[in-house]
Amino acid sequence: MAAKNPARYYPLHHFVLLPLTLLMVGYTIRRYVGVAGDDSEISRLWFSLAAVTLLFFATLVMLRQHYALLLQDRVGRLEVRQRYFEISGQRFAPLEQKLTLKQILTLRLAGDQELPALAQAAAAEKLAPQAILARINDFQLDTMRV
Secondary structure, three states, X not given: OOOOOOOOOOHHHHHHHHXXXXXXXXXXXXXXXXXXXXXXXXXXXXXHHHHHHHHHHHHHHHHHHHHHHHHHHHHHHHHHHHHHHHHHOOOOHHHHOOOOXXXXXXXXXXXXXXXXXHHHHHHHHOOOHHHHHHHOOOEOOOOOOO
C-alpha cells in the first residue's frame, strides 16, 4: 500500500483569507452591478471596493508563486549539496553554514570541475554572489528556474 502524502495547507491563507476574499469579491461585484451606470458616490464606492478586493484576491493567488520559489530555493540548496558530495566526496554542511542562500544558488551555476574550489573560496573569502559569478568559467545555466 502506497503511503499517502497529504496536502499541506497554510490555515490563514487557505481557510481564512482566501474564502473571505472570495466572499468579499462576490459581494462587492453584486452590489456594484446593482448601482452600475449611476453617476453617484455609491456607484463609485462599490466599484472601488470591488477593484480593491479583486486586487487583494490576485495578491493571494500570487502567493502560490512565492511558495514555488521557496521550494526552488530548497531544491537548489539540495542540488549543490549533492553535487559537492559527488564531486569532492566531502559533505557540504561545513561550508554551507558559512554561505548565504544567494551564494549557494550562485554556486549552482559553476561547472563540476570548479565547484569544490569555488565553494571553498566563497566560504573562506566571503565572496558576494557577483564575485562568485565573475570566477565561474564553465557556466551550467539553469533555464528551468521560474
